Amino acid sequence: MKFTFILFSLFALISSKSMAQIAARELSLQEAVLLAQEQSTEARQVETSRENSYWQWRSFKSNYLPQLSLAGTLPDFSRTITPVTQPDGTLAFQPVSINSSDVGVSLSQVISPTGGRVFVTSLMQRFDDFDRDQTRYNGNPAIIGLEQPLFAYNALAWTKRIEPLRYEESKKQFTEDKEQLAVKATDLYFDLLLAQVNQSIATKNLANNDTLYQVAQEKYNLGRLSKNDLLQLRLAVLNADLALAQANLDEQTALLALKNFLSIKDTDHLILLVPQPATEATVVAELALAEANENRKESTSFKRRLLEAESQVAKAKGDNSFNASLFATFGLTDRGDSFTDIYNQPDNQQRARIGFSMPLLDWGRQRSITKAAQLNQQLVEYTINQEQTNFEQAVITQVNRYNMLKNRIATTAEADAIAAERYEIARNTFLIGRISITDLNIALAEKDQARRAYISSLGAFWTAYYQLRALTLFDFEQQQAISYKK
Structure with a gap:
């Protein structure tokens, strides 16, 4: 019976370890970053x-394409009694039962260099x-018209210069947001990794202190150790037990934070792998600065904001000075008893107005508005x-921080090995x-302390690495600008 109980206990222990291994999932830093950029809630927000x-850009472009519209009133019925002036000047109240219907098709095209609009319209009334x-029936089979502001602020021309920059900003912002997800994932990854290291340290310390206490x-029983030293070892066991309980709590909290951010819904326990530092050489500040100016949205944003300030000056001058507008149409018109x-044989119809x-x-007032716009431009x-x-x-x-942290890793790694030995x-x-x-x-x-310092230096390095990528939008391993395919 005793032998059977031992076998059963061993089988249960092996089974529980096997289940723990099945329920555990190894995760590397690169995998965590990829999950953050592809399936996290924040990644979906970035995609949205x-x-x-993109659709705002499509909407802007459509404003400069021909617009075809249909408008009408079907029907406009009225049945009432209205006053009617008679030939002798008196009023007679007559019953009126009428219906009016109209429909029109219009094709228009803006002229962005001048801010005007040309249109072709066909109208029919019954x-x-x-x-x-x-x-x-009354109708206009075809009318060609032109609306043209003269000397006024041309919003179409300015918008056509500003909106492409805004769309370019949004594309660069998307890449920056993706890289910021990598930075956040790295921070959470090393929070959990350090918690797991602390948990491992606390577990080993409890086992070692318990062994030393035994x-x-x-x-002490042999008279070879003082009671003070014995009590000190017992206190170390108790402190190690408390440290392990706190380490378990910290590990569970960090694990939940990382899994929630990565949108990992399963109940698997994550075993994080200790990443090695990147192998690329020291980053040159001049290269990083050139790539940042080329790839980041800031350079595009600066151009856009300058153009917006310049357009406000043009608007202030255009809206508060001499303005004129031209409206002209030429077409055909007629009336009849049938459609x-x-x-x-429609007649000609012309109209011109300035x-x-x-x-x-x-x-x-005009001078004040213009001066305020000019000062705002200088402020921008x-x-x-x-x-x-x-x-x-x-x-x-x-760049300097990244290079310093990269060089510091070797020192902390050697200190970790020496302290462990x-x-x-x-x-x-002591034994x-x-x-x-x-x-x-x-x-x-x-x-x-040396072990924690090594993990912390690794975390600081990888965070600085992804922050540098986010600041420059440049992959220093592949030596190319970062881009994400749609």
Whole structure:
């Protein structure tokens, strides 16, 4: 029975370990970044934002294409009693039962260089008098017209220069947002990795301290260890147990944060792999700065904002000075008792109108509006110059930080290996009674600190790596600009 119980226990232990391995999922940093950029909730928000910008761009382009429209009233019926003036000047109230219908087709095209519009229209009207059983038609088979502002602010021309820059900004913003997802995923990845390292350290420390305490009890019983040292070891066991409980809680919290961000819905436990530093050489600040100015949205944004400020000056001058507009049409028109009468021998129809407006006395209003727009343009120029300086400084600072962190990894890795070896030596030396418990605790603290410092330096390096990519939109491993296919 005892043998059977032992076999059953071993089988249960092996099964539980196998299930734990099945339920665990290894995850590398590159896989986490890819998941963040493809399936996270924030990634879907980024995709939606790009789609929105695309359709706004399509809407803008459609404004400069021919527009075909159909408009009409079918029907406009009225039955009432209205006053009718008689030949002798008196009023007679007559019953009226009428219906009016109209329909028109219009084709128009804007002229962006001049801000005008040309159009072709065909109109048809029908009038029915039910009391007198009469039907009349009136129509314009074809009308060609032109609407042209003179000396006015040309919004079409300015918009045509500004909107392509805005759309280019949105495409660069999409790439930046994708890279920012990588930065956030890296931060959460190393939060969990450090928590798992702390959990592993706490587990090993509890096991080691418990073993040392058991050995110390035997030495104490033999009179080879003082009670003070025994109590100190027991306190170390209790502290290690508390540290493990806290490490388990921190690990669970970091695990949930990473899985929620990556939209991992399964219940698998994640085992994070310790990433190695990138292999590319030291990044040159001049290259990073050139790529940042070429790839980031800031350069395009600066151009757009300058154009917008310039357009506001043009608008202030155009809207508050001498303005004129030209309206001219030429076409065919006719009337008749039937629909076909309008198209038999229609008459010519012409119309031309030139209107103008000019302020004569505005108490300095025009000058004030124009001056305010000009000063705003200067302010935008000064602001952009400062932002350009800040942006370049941020890129150079990030390059220097990245290079420093890359060089620091080798130092922290060597310190981690030395501290781990020193602790093993100190532990074995303590077991034979050659060093004190204080020296052993110092070696243990240095080992744990060195391990955490190495993982932290790796996390800082990879965060700086992806931040540098986001700042420059340049892949320094592939030596090419970053782009994401739709």
